Amino acid sequence: MSPDAAPAPDYIHRTGAPPGFKTRHIWIGAVIFIVWFGVLGFVLTHGRNEASSVDVYSELPSGFTGSLEAQGLTYQGLSPVDPTTQQQALAHVPSTGTDNGGKPLVFRTSYTKSHGSGQPGVATPALMIVVPHTNGTGFHVDFVDPTSYQELASADITGSG
Template sequence: MSPDYVHRTGAPPGYKPVHLVIAVVVFICWFGVLAFVLSHGRNEASSVDVYSELPPGFTGALETKGVTYEGLSPVDAATQQQALARVPAVGNDNGGQPLVFRTSFTVAKGSGQPGTATPALMVVVPDPRGTDVHVDFVDPTSYQPLKTVEYGGTGPSSTP
């Protein structure tokens, strides 16, 4: 018979028993790590609670202006600096620490109908006295302001 028709039996050329042992160890480690990752972190609070950084009554105040947001997440320092550099300056009496978050916002259309969700960076500048809050929604790529909302003691205002 020719060698093409003969089926070789046994281990392939170059095979050593240690290869099987290594494969089994890698297989066990892979599933061990997978089991560990999946079993940890359940029912635990997020390590970053960005909602607690917002001023009291923030969500309700924006909703009265017809603006809703969802999905807050923190941004890196470079993105924060870019957003703050392009946002129009607020009044001189406002020395609050600005907060910058990644989110999407919706502006209610006429008769209370919701608009389209727009991805944005939300820049929140609270007044240190706790009376006024200035909010800018900024485009995440061009850093151009999309919507500005102010509420608090100086009288509510909202601009498109």
């Protein structure tokens, strides 16, 4: 190869942007990057209705979990529901009257009903509705399907506040 010959194409390295790439593409990409992470940061720091900070377990009556377990029902993972879901769930349970000793509670959860010989059942997603008895000496618990509001299981607990 003579010294005046052009180098082979394998040895030619382009510098700069790829063909068809413009400087405005860098600016557009930078703006999208900044907006994306700005929105992400805002969403992560501003919760919707601050519902995640609510301690729903403190709303349950004392002795609730133990009384329910005595009847073969367990639950896990309580979370609050929106007012529309609460109204729909309460509309599908039997009427409790106006003087029921307190406000009915509705939670999203999963429940398990144990089968006779101590065998645990399968965890089923449900809405748990806790309605205080009229005389204030117990409560009624319904587990209903979260979409059809059909009753899945229920229990009457007496002697708890």
